[in-house]
Amino acid sequence: MIPAISLLTNKTRPIEATAISSNQIPKPQKLHLNQTLKSLSKSGKLEEAIRLIESSPPNFIYPDSYATLLHSCISHKSLDHGKRIYQKLLHENQQGHNLIQHPTLKSKLITLFSICGRLQEARRIFEEGLQIDAGIESVWVAMAIGYSKHQCFREAMLVYIQMLWHYILPGFSKQDQMLEALNVFRKMQSEEGVEFSWITITTILPICARLTALANGKEVHAQIIKSEKTPDVFVLNSLIDMYMKCGVFDYGSRLFRSMIIKNLTSWNTMLNGFAINGLMGKAMELFDEMVLCGVRPDKVTFIALLSGCSHAGLTEDGKTLFDNMETHFGVSPCLEHYACLVDIMGRAGRIEEAMEIVKNMPMKPSASIWGSLLNSCHLRGDVSIAEAAAEKLFELEPNNPGNYVLLSNIYANAGMWESVNKVRERMQVRGIKKNVGCSWVQLKNKVHSFVASGGSQFRNSAEYKKMWSELTRAMEENGYVPNTSVVLHDVNDEMKAMWVCGHSERLATMFSLINTSSGMPIRITKNLRVCRDCHSWIKVVSRVTGRMIVVRDTNRFHHFNDGECSCKDYW
Numbered sequence: 001m002i003p004a005i006s007l008l009t010n011k012t013r014p015i016e017a018t019a020i021s022s023n024q025i026p027k028p029q030k031l032h033l034n035q036t037l038k039s040l041s042k043s044g045k046l047e048e049a050i051r052l053i054e055s056s057p058p059n060f061i062y063p064d065s066y067a068t069l070l071h072s073c074i075s076h077k078s079l080d081h082g083k084r085i086y087q088k089l090l091h092e093n094q095q096g097h098n099l100i101q102h103p104t105l106k107s108k109l110i111t112l113f114s115i116c117g118r119l120q121e122a123r124r125i126f127e128e129g130l131q132i133d134a135g136i137e138s139v140w141v142a143m144a145i146g147y148s149k150h151q152c153f154r155e156a157m158l159v160y161i162q163m164l165w166h167y168i169l170p171g172f173s174k175q176d177q178m179l180e181a182l183n184v185f186r187k188m189q190s191e192e193g194v195e196f197s198w199i200t201i202t203t204i205l206p207i208c209a210r211l212t213a214l215a216n217g218k219e220v221h222a223q224i225i226k227s228e229k230t231p232d233v234f235v236l237n238s239l240i241d242m243y244m245k246c247g248v249f250d251y252g253s254r255l256f257r258s259m260i261i262k263n264l265t266s267w268n269t270m271l272n273g274f275a276i277n278g279l280m281g282k283a284m285e286l287f288d289e290m291v292l293c294g295v296r297p298d299k300v301t302f303i304a305l306l307s308g309c310s311h312a313g314l315t316e317d318g319k320t321l322f323d324n325m326e327t328h329f330g331v332s333p334c335l336e337h338y339a340c341l342v343d344i345m346g347r348a349g350r351i352e353e354a355m356e357i358v359k360n361m362p363m364k365p366s367a368s369i370w371g372s373l374l375n376s377c378h379l380r381g382d383v384s385i386a387e388a389a390a391e392k393l394f395e396l397e398p399n400n401p402g403n404y405v406l407l408s409n410i411y412a413n414a415g416m417w418e419s420v421n422k423v424r425e426r427m428q429v430r431g432i433k434k435n436v437g438c439s440w441v442q443l444k445n446k447v448h449s450f451v452a453s454g455g456s457q458f459r460n461s462a463e464y465k466k467m468w469s470e471l472t473r474a475m476e477e478n479g480y481v482p483n484t485s486v487v488l489h490d491v492n493d494e495m496k497a498m499w500v501c502g503h504s505e506r507l508a509t510m511f512s513l514i515n516t517s518s519g520m521p522i523r524i525t526k527n528l529r530v531c532r533d534c535h536s537w538i539k540v541v542s543r544v545t546g547r548m549i550v551v552r553d554t555n556r557f558h559h560f561n562d563g564e565c566s567c568k569d570y571w
Contacts, residue, residue, distance in 0.1 A: 037065045041072040046081045053088060063102050070108035079116040082109070086125075100128065103136035110139065114146025122146050127198070137163065162197055181207045182216055182447075198235050205238040209245035212525040212552055213442050217242040237265050244273025247523060247550040247557050253282075268300045275308025277557045278566040283308055284317070297329050299337070306340035310347055311556050313570040318344040339368040346376020347570075351385055367396040371403070378406050378413075386410045401432050439504035439526040441512050450507040458507070463514050471513075474544040475537075478563075483533040505534050505551060509541060521548045529553050539563050 040049035049069055066085060073082040086109060089100045099105060106125065113122035126143045140163040147156035185204050201220060208217035221239060224231050231239075236259055243252035256262070256270050267290045274283035287305060290297065302325050309318030322341050325331045333341075338361050345354040354373055358365050370392045377386035386407060393403040404427045411419040427433070437452035458464055505526050512522040530538075530553045542549050543563035551558045559566035 038068050041069045044072065044076070046072055046076065046078055050081050050084050054084065063099060063105060066099065066102075067104050067108060070105065070112060074108060074112050074115065077116055079112065079118065082112040082116075103138055107136075107138045107142040110142040110146055114142075114149065117150070119146060119150060119152070162200065182211070182213060185216075198229075198232065201231075201235055202238045205242045209242040211440070211442070211447060212246050212523055213447065214246040214248065214523060215442055215445055217246060233259070233261050233263055233266065237263075237269050240266070240273070241269045244269065244277065245552075247277060247552060247559065249273055249277045249279065262295075264295060264298060264301075267295055268298075268304060271301060271308075272304035275304050275311075278308075278312060278559070278568075280308045280312040280314055280317075297331065299331055299334055302331060303336050303340065306337060306344065310340055310343040311567070311570070313348065313568075315344055315348040315350075335363060335366045335368060338363075339366070339372045342369055343372040343376065346373060347379060349380050351376055351380055351382045355385055365392070367393060367400075370396065374403065374406050378410050381410070381413055383410060383414055383416070398430070399432060401427065401434050404432060405434050435528065437504045437526065437528050439508040439524055441508050441522070441524050443512070443515055448508075448511060450504045450511065452504045453502040454504070455507050455511075458511065459502075464510060467510060467514055471510075471541065471544065475540045478540050478544055480537065480540045483536060503531060503534050505530055506537065509538060509549065513541075513545065513547070519546065521550060524549070524551045526551065526553045529555055530558065535565065535569075539565055 037049050037053060040046075040052065046069070049072075053065070053069065066089065069085055070082065073079075073085065089105065089109075093100045109125050110122045113119070113125065122143065126139065140159060144156045144159040144163075147153070147159065181204070185200075185207075201224065205217060205220055208214070208220065217239075220242075224235065224239065236255065240252045240255050243249070243255065252273055253270070256266065259266060267286070270286055271283050271290075274280070274286065283305060287297070287301070290301075302321060305321055306318055309315070309321065318341065322333065322337060325333055325337065338357065342354045342357055345351075345357065351373075354376060358369055358373060361369075370389045374386055374389040374393060377383070377389060390403060390407040393400070397403060404423055408420050408423040411417075411423065438449060440447050440449040442448075505524055508524045508526075509522065512524070516522065530551055535558065538549055538551065538558075538560050540563060541547070542560040546562075549560040551560070556567065
């Protein structure tokens with residue numbers, strides 16, 4: 001549950017769509033009121049029941065009572081009474097009790113307005129909140145039936161079709177089948193008569209963001225612009241998030257500035273976007289602006305800022321933010337904030353201080369905490385603390401291959417090959433396999449994937465060999481020498497150099513250089529952290545080819561341009 005912060009009371013309150021108890025009305029009195037309302041509505045005394053509920057104290061939030069009243073309104077086709085119930089539900093919504101999105105109540109409201117000939121109002125109720133939640137099937141069915149009862153068969157069919165798409169697309173997303181989701185969306189667009197809704201847009205844009213499928217994201221943006229409808233804040237937030245997570249932060253920023261209405265998510269999306277793109281100066285400026293505008297930050301705000309400080313090496317700024325969270329903004333640090341703080345200290349080489357934070361934090365350390373510590377040990381080569389952190393992780397996440405690989409790499413960097421073999425044997429016994437490095441690029445609406453040491457047919461092609469030969473010669477003239485220490489296997493340097501050349505991000509870069517026009521930016525996404533030598537290699541490639549190369553790895557963006565990287569070699 002994500003707490004919402006009231007700007008009036010400065011207190012957090014949970015947002016829910018279910019009944020919430022209150023101390024304002026004694027429980028027996030509430031139950032009696034509930035029973036009376038049901039009795040009145042069942043006996044057809046609607047006016048008396050409505051007056052009773054209108055005069056009830058705040059926080060009377062029994063969904064079944066409202067459902068009984070609405071059912072009676074539907075039976076009598078009493079729109080006036082139904083509108084008064086709707087107003088009461090809207091009032092409760094302002095008090096933080098989101099009954100208006102209760103599936104049964106929403107379905108009955110749509111049915112009532114529909115049978116009374118108010119299809120536009122029914123549609124408005126139907127669309128409210130769809131951007132947050134695709135809704136329950138009964139809500140979609142109520143809208144479709146409402147259309148069909150008024151002979152609006154095309155509209156009814158479109159609602160049914162959209163309902164199917166809204167369940168299919170998130171289904172693919174949950175299974176990490178992003179390419180399949182995009183293909184389904186394209187098919188959806190090509191079907192004659194199938195129109196998109198805002199919920200479709202807010203479903204597909206995050207998929208574009210995860211794949212860094214900028215071309216598809218731009219197509220969706222074009223559809224939004226062509227639409228006669230005005231996009232709401234949820235659609236614009238999704239659009240900004242897509243641009244920021246595709247590395248096009250300047251366009252995302254322009255969209256944000258053009259928004260007439262912004263909510264907290266709008267600000268958090270921009271802050272996170274600046275942070276992952278390595279623009280912490282802009283993130284800090286925006287945070288100051290946000291506070292001056294009276295927008296109260298929440299825990300998501302500080303996760304974005306602290307994570308950005310960690311990857312930018314802003315140790316003292318990060319510590320100050322963490323210390324001020326609760327005292328200045330009333331946001332109590334949670335596990336994610338402590339994980340960021342541990343990461344900030346660890347990346348700065350202050351491993352012992354990071355360990356003290358873990359020991360003294362007020363809650364039990366989670367896997368993310370120990371993971372941050374283990375990663376810091378990997379960056380700084382601290383074997384003893386790494387072993388302690390790894391053992392905790394093996395207990396909490398026994399089947400996570402990343403933890404075993406990190407410990408193995410720490411041992412390999414220290415030349416402890418016997419310990420490396422023990423970790424690998426442990427993985428083998430438990431049936432755990434290392435995640436294969438994979439990178440992908442999107443060219444002409446098609447996503448091309450590459451795995452480490454794969455693509456033999458491409459690597460043996462005449463185009464590849466010619467480009468590789470020319471590129472290698474130019475890079476050597478610029479002083480590039482492969483760093484084979486990144487290959488953590490006990491083999492000779494020649495074999496290490498071969499393995500480095502087969503890393504997936506290099507294959508993706510070579511493919512893009514061959515298949516795109518000179519001067520065109522290259523955008524690559526990788527499922528793991530980019531290795532140190534590939535980072536150096538891409539920096540030199542950007543200089544000798546004059547290309548801007550944007551790489552998004554599992555942690556952040558790297559914007560390579562003219563031999564420099566936006567991360568300043570701190571990542």
